[in-house]
Amino acid sequence: MTAKPHLSLLVACVASCVAASTVRAQYDAVVQGDNPLYYYRFEEASTASPAVNEGLFAGLNDGTYTGGITLGLPSSNPALGNAMRLDGAAGTFVDLGLFHPGDSVTVEAWVNLSSAAPAGTFHAAVARWDGSYELDVANSELANFVVRNDANTFGVAASGAGVTRDAWHHLVGVFDSGNVTVFLDGVQGTTQAVGGVLQDAGPVPDRILIGGTRSGTVSSFNFNGSIDEVAIYNYALSPAQVSAHYNAGSPPPPPPVPGDIVVFETNNEPNFALPAAFGSFPTIPSPSNSDYADQNSGNGVTIAVAQGSPNPMAPNSGDVVRLNDGVIMDQDIDCCDVGGNGPNGVVDAAWFVDGSQRGRWLMTMPTLVDVESIATYAGIAACCQNRGAQNYTVWGSAAENPDSAGNLANNADWVKIADVSGGPALQTAAQISSSTGSLGVYRHLLFDISSGGDGVHDFYGEIDVVGAPIPEPSTVALALIGCTAMFVARRMRSIHRSGQAASDTQLVV
Ligand SMILES: [Ca+2]
Numbered sequence: 119m120t121a122k123p124h125l126s127l128l129v130a131c132v133a134s135c136v137a138a139s140t141v142r143a144q145y146d147a148v149v150q151g152d153n154p155l156y157y158y159r160f161e162e163a164s165t166a167s168p169a170v171n172e173g174l175f176a177g178l179n180d181g182t183y184t185g186g187i188t189l190g191l192p193s194s195n196p197a198l199g200n201a202m203r204l205d206g207a208a209g210t211f212v213d214l215g216l217f218h219p220g221d222s223v224t225v226e227a228w229v230n231l232s233s234a235a236p237a238g239t240f241h242a243a244v245a246r247w248d249g250s251y252e253l254d255v256a257n258s259e260l261a262n263f264v265v266r267n268d269a270n271t272f273g274v275a276a277s278g279a280g281v282t283r284d285a286w287h288h289l290v291g292v293f294d295s296g297n298v299t300v301f302l303d304g305v306q307g308t309t310q311a312v313g314g315v316l317q318d319a320g321p322v323p324d325r326i327l328i329g330g331t332r333s334g335t336v337s338s339f340n341f342n343g344s345i346d347e348v349a350i351y352n353y354a355l356s357p358a359q360v361s362a363h364y365n366a367g368s369p370p371p372p373p374p375v376p377g378d379i380v381v382f383e384t385n386n387e388p389n390f391a392l393p394a395a396f397g398s399f400p401t402i403p404s405p406s407n408s409d410y411a412d413q414n415s416g417n418g419v420t421i422a423v424a425q426g427s428p429n430p431m432a433p434n435s436g437d438v439v440r441l442n443d444g445v446i447m448d449q450d451i452d453c454c455d456v457g458g459n460g461p462n463g464v465v466d467a468a469w470f471v472d473g474s475q476r477g478r479w480l481m482t483m484p485t486l487v488d489v490e491s492i493a494t495y496a497g498i499a500a501c502c503q504n505r506g507a508q509n510y511t512v513w514g515s516a517a518e519n520p521d522s523a524g525n526l527a528n529n530a531d532w533v534k535i536a537d538v539s540g541g542p543a544l545q546t547a548a549q550i551s552s553s554t555g556s557l558g559v560y561r562h563l564l565f566d567i568s569s570g571g572d573g574v575h576d577f578y579g580e581i582d583v584v585g586a587p588i589p590e591p592s593t594v595a596l597a598l599i600g601c602t603a604m605f606v607a608r609r610m611r612s613i614h615r616s617g618q619a620a621s622d623t624q625l626v627v
């Protein structure tokens with residue numbers, strides 16, 4: 119009786135292990151197919167072990183991990199195995215010793231430059247002390263390949279685009295037939311004719327470093343970030359080969375956001391005839407006082423400031439509760455009615471001070487809700503001009519008490535639903551929905567509000583949510599669970615009686 123679950127677990131484990139090793143094999147198989155002389159994968163468990171060279175010259179020039187290096191970290195994608203992270207301090211690098219690849223060379227690496235790395239300087243990925251070649255991110259943030267030929271003539275090639283920090287990039291430098299060029303993420307940059315063949319000048323202590331240059335400690339441009347899968351060839355990889363390597367190792371695309379339909383509409387009603395001004399968008403419905411989130415619906419949905427100053431010009435500005443009160447700025451929002459921010463002010467709108475300040479609104483629903491659509495409305499009277507920009511990201515969480523601080527992209531509590539960007543204009547509406555018919559099931563919606571970009575505050579009047587609560591587990595389902603538990607208990611007692619009679623007394627006690 120007990121063998122079956124174990125067998126099925128084993129089958130599942132074998133299947134997943136086979137699948138994982140199949141994925142893992144793809145990238146290094148592509149590289150090995152192009153015969154690198156030196157190939158470092160950084161799969162070691164400890165920096166006390168050598169950084170093994172898996173290229174054609176395996177057994178020669180294993181690397182030595184030196185300084186602040188951490189192994190076992192995620193790489194560009196699982197096909198690359200693990201990556202190493204270097205702390206960027208002088209003296210942190212992998213020392214490969216000395217070798218000369220030949221008259222031509224290709225140097226390849228996956229790099230992820232940290233946002234903590236200093237700006238306006240060089241970040242060496244792979245370099246030889248004698249200056250014959252260096253693959254780096256330059257002070258311009260472009261990928262560079264720098265070479266010297268046998269006459270000590272200098273040449274440099276640069277990528278067309280810059281790298282994005284804290285993101286993986288594929289760098290390839292080539293020097294062949296007197297020409298130096300570089301590829302960033304499979305795209306070829308500039309080419310410079312240098313002439314000659316690759317310099318091979320250096321006696322000991324000349325050496326090749328990963329993550330630094332020259333001595334590795336003085337003016338050594340140590341790399342702060344992650345590096346993986348360094349390969350060195352004695353010939354020029356073709357653009358097709360470079361592209362194949364990039365495609366085999368490129369990061370997976372970000373997951374699609376549920377809110378794949380975002381509509382932004384304006385109604386520049388100059389006379390601000392309320393509430394008509396908010397009642398006549400081309401396709402987005404008028405603000406509602408009967409949507410699921412509305413206070414008038416009696417569903418118990420609350421909204422609060424999760425970050426930012428909640429009421430920046432109290433008492434002349436509205437509170438966050440204005441966002442689901444079913445009232446769409448039909449009074450007291452004319453900021454010029456009493457000299458700008460007079461007694462009547464903008465009490466019907468919720469907002470954050472523009473500029474360095476921004477904030478987050480957290481909407482909490484009393485139960486899980488299958489959200490069909492979200493609509494947000496902003497605007498102001500004509501005399502205040504263009505306070506209806508809407509720039510925000512909306513996130514959803516099914517967690518009971520999600521952490522609403524920090525970077526939500528790295529927070530498992532939250533799913534990004536959509537980005538909204540529109541305006542400025544007098545009165546605006548944004549509507550988020552999904553081609554699947556559902557934005558997902560959530561207990562919380564978080565609106566991370568950015569500046570409207572027009573140097574003024576953006577006045578939000580209402581957030582409408584269309585959705586349906588998920589039913590509580592039915593009594594039938596609960597009864598089924600109870601029956602199953604009872605059956606298991608009886609079965610256990612039966613097994614004990616038939617197979618372990620001698621210990622029955624002890625079990626009962
Ligand atoms: Ca690796």
Ligand SMILES: [Ca+2]
Pocket residue numbers: 405406407408409411412413441442443444580581582583
């Ligand atoms: Ca409403």
Ligand SMILES: [Ca+2]
Pocket residue numbers: 440441442443444445446447466579580581
């Ligand atoms: Ca309102």
